[in-house]
Amino acid sequence: MLLPRLFRLFSLLLLMLASAGSWALNPDELLPPERAFAARLEQQGQALLLHLDVAQGYYLYRERIQLTPQPAGSVTLPALPAGDTKNDPYFGLQQVFHQGITLTLPINGTLPPDFALKTVVQGCADAGLCYPPLTRTLHVGDGMSSNPWLDSTPGQPAAPTLARGKLATTLAAFFAAGLAMAFTACMYPLLPIVSSLIAGHGQHLSKRRGFGLSLAYVQGLALTYTAVGVAAGLTGSLLTVWLQQPAVILAAAALMVLFALAMFDVISIQLPSALQSRLAASSNRLSGGHVATVFAMGALSALLVGPCIAPPLAIALGYIGQTGDALLGGAALYAMALGLGLPLLLVGTFGGHLLPRAGQWMNAVKFAFGFVMLGVAIWMAGPFLPTPLTMLLWGALALGIAWRLGLLRRLPTGARLAARLGKSLALLFALAGLLQLLGAATGAPSPRLPWAGVWHGSQLPKAVFTRVASNAELDAALARARAAGQPVLLDFYADWCVSCIEMEETTFRDPAVRRRMDKMLLLQADVTANNAEQQAMLKRFGLYGPPGIMLYDRSGRQTQQVIGYQDADSFGRSLDTANPNQ
Structure with missing residues (x-):
């Protein structure tokens, strides 16, 4: 029972971390503007037809x-x-x-004959980097298409994005999710179906033959879902546009709540x-022992268990639809x-005695999916809700998880390790929930900083920076710091940079981060104007914005480079890495 419990808790922890954490960008993964x-x-x-293409994972501002x-x-x-419609907490609706x-x-x-069209566009990467205004003069026949499969070197094809380390991670995550769904009660009706189909081969069924037949059954199941994944990927652009509408996002969040209630x-x-x-009758008419019929039964079984795993499948399809990638969709669902x-x-292959016995732990897995869906609902609806309400919802979810993990149950003397671990995690989730409730009551600016309203409130002064307007001014400042033996933090900022404002309002106001920064x-x-000197500073460090x-x-x-938004904890670790003896 320890493994399912650990998986359940690990899934929930991933959800909470995904909603509150963030990662810096790898400059090699960014496209030039x-x-x-x-x-x-x-x-x-x-x-004339003007095609303005936007690569996957990026967006353009309409008003710019x-x-x-x-x-x-x-x-x-x-x-x-x-x-x-993009709802930004600092810039409003965009x-x-x-x-x-x-x-x-x-x-x-x-x-x-000398016609030209001057275009100015500006946009950002979804991951947090904003680009300066991009000015181009186009003639008829000029230009190129944006291709998310190519890297930043014009004219040189690169390996697909999925082949650069992301495919294995994505497939592993989807495989783990499918395995978790397999250990829910809704999958157990398929076990006698598999047994009967394979038994049709006779009493002298070898393990090799049993494996082949069961593999054919699973392939029928898998290829059915693969087709669904490919369809989600092919309609990704439609799904992405559709899912950006506030009414649709809130409706999808409500749907996640319904799915959670089903779990x-x-x-x-x-x-x-x-x-x-009808589906059951069709399956009963199929004879076992033959690859073709076993494969067909697997395809039919995908329909039988479809409603049972519809809630987690909906989340998977939503993710695939946002990527707009049919190859990824098919591979992930497979x-x-x-x-x-x-x-x-x-x-x-071996018989049912190898599987864990049915029991209460199967319901625990279902509850885990239910809590994950509630978290997804809060995360989706959060940008459209008042911050205190969002924090109340996160707090209620964390307390609900703590209750499910046995917060109110007393451990008996000599309790097992799994029970003690569950109790410890219940206390951690309860603490996280209480912090969210405290933040909602004290006016904390964000669920990421629930303690801010108590420790320093939202009026903590911003960090004071010395502005440098050129590479010459930067070199002079670095020389003075080197002579004084003082570490340096150089921040590239712009008024139109969403992530820059977020860093100033959250990360730079964190007390632990501020203590480190005060020694630097x-x-x-400031590259707001994007003039020649500012462009030269960006180019010096290989930055697009x-x-x-x-x-x-x-x-x-220079010991560290942080590209994109980082929260206080991640940025604190970056500061420690850059100056370990500070």
């Missing part, structure tokens, strides 16, 4: 798109279509484009009984189905 936001211009009859025809009046500029758009520019009379057995989500009976079918492979020379390069933080030790050596 001209590839992240590619543009091309072509003529089609008496109109500017088009200027040269000579003026040679074409008619169209109105921009409505974008996706209209953005997560997908490319095509604009039609009617030609007025004859297009001049808690408060409500029932299943196929109509008449359809279930991996999930393999995890789902692993116990069935064991039954077909704080320099800031802010936020970017360079950390130097007492000897003046």
Whole structure:
């Protein structure tokens, strides 16, 4: 029982960490702006078509798109279509484009041979980096398409994103999720089906033959879900745009709550009984012992257990839809189905005695999925809810997890290790829940800093930086710090950088971070205007835009580079790594 309990708790911890944590970006994974936001211009009859492409994982601000025809009046500029609504806690509601758009520019009379279109666009990476305004002058036939499969070197194909370390992690996560779903009560009706199908081969069934037949069954199950994953990937652009609407996001959050209630057995989500009976009758007509019929039964079984695993499957499809990647969708759902079918492979090969016995722990796994779905619902709805309400919901969820883990139960004398571990984690979740409730009551600025309202409130002064406007000023400041034996923090900032504002309002106001920063020379390069000197400073450090933080030790050596937003805990570790003896 220890393994399922640990898996359950580990899943819940991952959820809480995913909602509150963040990671810095790897500069090698970022696209240069001209590839992240590619543009091309072509003529089609008496109109020009301007294609503004947006690479996967990036977005353009609608209000920061500017088009200027040269000579003026040679074409008619169209109105921009409505974008996706992005709710930012510091900049408010913004209209953005997560997908490319095509604009039609009617030609007025004859297009001049020297015609050019000046375009200015600005956008960000979903992971936290914002780009300065990108200005280009396009002629008919100029430009290139944005391709998320290519790296930042123009003209040089790169390995697909999935092949650069992300595919294995994604598939492992989906496989683990499928394996977890396999240990719920809804999967156990499939075990006698597998046994009967394989038994049709006769009494002299070898383990090798049993493995082959059960593998065929699992492949039927897996390929059915693979088709669903491919469909989700192919419609990813539609799903992504659709899921950006506030009403849809809130409705999806409510749906996650319903799915959670289904996991808690408060409500029932299943196929109509008449359809279930037809599927069962179809399965009974299939004879066992033959690969083709066993494979077909596996495909039918995907429909039988579909309603039972619909809630976690909905989360998986939502993730795949946001990637917009059909290959990833098929591979991920295939991996999930393999995890789902692993116990069935064991039954077909060795017999059911190898599987753990049914018991209360199976309901515990269902409860784990229910809590995960409630967390997803809060995370989805959070940007549209008042901060105190969001913190109340996180606190209630954490306390609910603590209660489920046995917070109120007394441990008997000589309790087992699993029971003691569960009790300890229950206390940790209870503490996390109480902190969220305290933050809601004291006006903490964010669920990430629930203690802020008590320790320093939201009025803690911002960190004071010395501005440097050029590489020459930066070198002079670094030389003074090196002579004084003082470590340096260089912060690249811009007024239009969402993550920069978030760093200032949360990370830099954290007491532990501030104690470390007070021992450093704080320099800031404001690149809001994006003039030549500011561009030169960005280029010096290989940055496409802010936020970017360079950390130097007492000897003046750059020891750490932080790209993108980091929360207080992560940034504190970065400071410790850069200056371990500080």
